[in-house]
Amino acid sequence: MTTTKKSKSSKSNGASSRRDKVINGAIEVLAKYGARGFTHREIDRHLNHPQGSTSNYFRRREDLLCAVGARIMELDLRDASAVVDSLTRSAPVTIERTTSLLVELLEQWMLPPNRNRALARMEIVVERIRNQELRIATEDQIYLAEKRFQSIFKMLGSAHPIQSAQIFVKLLAGVHVLLLEEIDANHRSFLSVLLRDWLTVSLGCVDKLAHPQTG
The missing domain is CATH 1.10.10 (Arc Repressor Mutant, subunit A)
Incomplete structure (x- = not known):
């Protein structure tokens, strides 16, 4: 037996x-x-x-594409969770510390061993727009990533942390278009400014969307 x-x-x-x-x-x-x-x-x-x-x-090709999308999102979630865990181990959580750890993460993603994942990720991001099966196959992982980032935005003081996280995850999905190009020797400074601005935008624009000004 x-x-x-x-x-x-x-x-x-x-x-x-x-x-x-x-x-x-x-x-x-x-x-x-x-x-x-x-x-x-x-x-x-x-x-x-x-x-x-x-x-x-x-x-089917769709089955294969969904499996690839789910695997990439699973790996991304693992990496994002490591950032969140590192941040929450020591207070306070600030935009500066969050930016620094995210820069390290994105640089890690662009190293040769991870470059294939970055390129494939961009294909998945585009395919998700027109492929409902792929959206369904990856939505759980994206939701979990948003939940992980929600805890960061809550500690950063967002009045609507889940909405802030949703905005930031969408912005983060597009950063690879910039990174896959040869930027310049100052790419770390470029990334720092970009991510800091995106964190600030994600923190602030939720209130503006909820309470639009009328003129």
Whole structure:
């Protein structure tokens, strides 16, 4: 009985590992070729797998795209959670400290080992606009990211921390367009100014949206 359970567990772990390998390969293909080149055939070729291997795990292209989107958002949530945890371990939480940690996070995302994720993320952001299945597959992770940032904005003094977090997460999604280009040697200063301004905007514009001025 015990041997049978171990055998089933081993098979399950092996299948999960192969599935993860397919998803990781799909991220690399999406980063390299964009959405147009994102096919089962190309992923099989990229992984040196027999044709048809990827479809054993993901029958439709949409299934594969949703799995990639969910994985990227899952990794992003893990990184964002680490920032929040680092901030909340020591008070006070200030815009300056928040900015500094976010700059470090974004620089980490742009290192060569993470560059594929950054490129694939941009494709996912665009695809989410027109693909309802992808929006549904990734909305839980985005919601959790907003909840994590909500705690930061609450400590920063936002009167509406969840709305501030929602605005900031949307702004953060677009920062990679800037980072994937060669900026200049002063990119850290550029990032610091940009993120500080975005934090300030996210803190302040909620009240302005809730109470628009009439002229």
